[in-house]
Amino acid sequence: MPIFSYLALPIDGAREMLCTDLAKLPHCEIIPSDNREVVVLVTDTPDDDTENKLQKSLNNLQSLQSLSLTFGYDDKEK
């Protein structure tokens, strides 16, 4: 049951599109910055399969330039 948070950076000028794309994905919550081209993404998936599927969906987003991991937690590691 992993929880991760990331800083998501959009490709040039695609902040709104990135927010829309991320908001559509299941298990994702976003907090866009008011004044910078940065979006906080928090993911909370129930199992590894779902997590892997989500990762693939994220990798396929055209509006996403990069994801930087800032926090990670997994019950399995406890």
Place this chain on the structure above:
Amino acid sequence: MTKKLNRRRFLKYAAAGSAVATAGALFPGISFGDWQNLSNNSGLISWQKAPCRFCGTGCGVLVGVSDGRAVAVKGDPNCSVNKGLCCMKGYHSVQMLYGKDRITTAQVRKNGKMVEVPIQEALDLVAEKLQETKEKHGKDSVAIYGSGQWTIPDGYVASKLFKGCLGTNNVEANARLCMASAVTGFMTSFGIDEPMGCYEDMDHANVFITWGNNMAEMHPVLFSRILANRKRRTNVTVIDFATRSTRTSQAADKSIIFNPQSDLAVANAICYEIIKHNWVDWNFVNEHVSFYKGKTNIGYGTEDHFAFKDKAEPIGFEEYKLFLEDYTPEKVEKISGVPAKDIKYMAALYGDPDLKVTSFWCMGMNQHTRGTWINNLVYNIHLLVGKISTPGNSPFSLTGQPSACGTVREVGTLTHKLPHGVVMNEHHRKMAAEIWDVPVKNIDPKPTYHTVEMFRALDRGDIKFIWIQVTNPMVTMPNLRRYRDGALKDDRFVVVSDVYPTPTTDVADVILPSALWVEQEGMFGNSERRTQHFAQIVDPPGEAMSDTWQIIEVAKRLGFEKQFPWTEDNYIGKIWEEYRKFHAGPKHEMASYEVLKKRSGVQWPFVNGKETRWRFNPKYDPACSNGKDFDFYGKKDHRAWIWARPYEPAAESPDNEYNFWLNTGRVIEHWHTGSLTRRIPVLHNAVPASYVEINPEDATELGVVNGEMVKIISRRGEVTMPAQIRGRGVPPRGMVFVPFFDESYLINEVTLDAFCPISKQPDYKKCAVRLEKA
């Protein structure tokens, strides 16, 4: 099930908090307003205001609570200090409440071992030992040592009990180690303590000069505000004037490195240039400034019972000008290593009538064996050019702790101080006795021990009982080994109130579990004269109790019920209203308890419902009364004083045997001795251990690579720790730098307990060491 769900919710907020904090570090000024909306709309979390628990900036935060547990922090958009921003320590601060080894019960040493006991039993023992020691060895054999992290009520009741009721001036606080020189600087130059300006100066100044002050790491939110101003306005320049290259240097427009201690000479050289080029604001100087000189060759305080009293002698401008002849930029270049052209450049910035200049400093100028002098000298610069007490023109002393100003400077928890004035002044003693309802003869007119001398007295046996609250002197005292050995002597009784085990609880005979931050109600006072109230937001764990209430419990046991009549449900408000009487009047009027509860901080003087942004300027300050455009009313002549203070060398400088300077300090991730931040996983993992920064060329000569162990040896002790080369900070050749947050590497066993003879503040920035590859 419920518990699991709550834990998960907590983790998600922690995850979001980490991301927001990281973004804050990477993108200064970034804002996430929707986080507040998201959280509020979730209905899962409630938010209450508080000042941040860490540095003296005084950021307003909102603490998020879910199911009785503090789960998140965000910046308070209503607080003018930070306007919704936090640094990485602030964002993660609630996690400090929940470390696994939190002290939740009292402990008493029995047959050499610490044994858990009910807190009431421990408090009985504290009162009994305090009374017994006082009766057997006299009133000055007992002492209390507190902190700039004490809340205002903590410090107030400590002073009232020890000075007013027990009759000893053995009251000190660790702020002696961090800002005493700022106080004596203000007192000698202006006759009244605390900055004349405010953080709003940052929105007006064109030039920022940081004097030995790594603001990017030590006051990151304020530094972000400077950088945001530089980005928004085209005419902003940042100069970093320091002894080593830091993140502040990297962000500055110009970095100027000077030899340790030579800031004294450079400041005088700037004044020399200002006079030489006739950049003096003569209208200001003639109307508002007097010139003085004091004693010279004043010593370093390394011997027990060291005593010094300065003597001010008036001088004329011509004598002052003659004094500065020794400080031409060319002469000072030889002392300081600063190119004469750079000194002239800084002087030209201060001297340009079209530029507004703000100077910032903190430990670099205060932890200095001539700390009072260097504070005077920077004021001299601002006074000569009349750049003071107006928006953007501000000599600004920053503080390191959340209530060094509020609790230590304003309440007066230093040996010579009272909440209003000093113990030496009969009028001030009478005022205290009346408000405290004690006989005036109880208050001793003679100060006893400043902090270094207090721990020397403990070592000698002149003090036999000491109660330490909210601080960790067994990590922070310079020349530490002597003071730890002293505390461990057989007939000493040491009480420690704290929240986690530390090297100081290791020497305790009684450990009292304390409430931390928002587990209690209280007030802090920040660097810009802002008093900030916080409510109790969550319950303290186990039997943990506020430090204020611990002192009240002991006071009641000692028979002082009349002076401490309050009950647990109302004591903070009652204490505040009693304390506020000391500051009645336009120079220091404080806001009422009811006003403080409503607002995210209130600046004093708070007169007729209005805060005072700039003191000594009648446009803003209701205390001005001389009818002129400025009134420096702290001095009897209503003038600010320019002091002729010479350059004198450090107490100990590198020589053939000990050939490096040792400089100590902090890193952004950790708060002081790390007892809180090392329990916050994100911060601890970011910098898990201390290190010694070495200049790359020195490292090559030593044959040391990054991470290799290096032995640092001084005349007092040695410590072996990993080298950091080309890290976040780079010292010049011949200097090493060590952060002091890590109790595994007690760098203060190496440092020297020399201090400024006027402020009695030790110099943690300069002593001589040699290095060996371990």
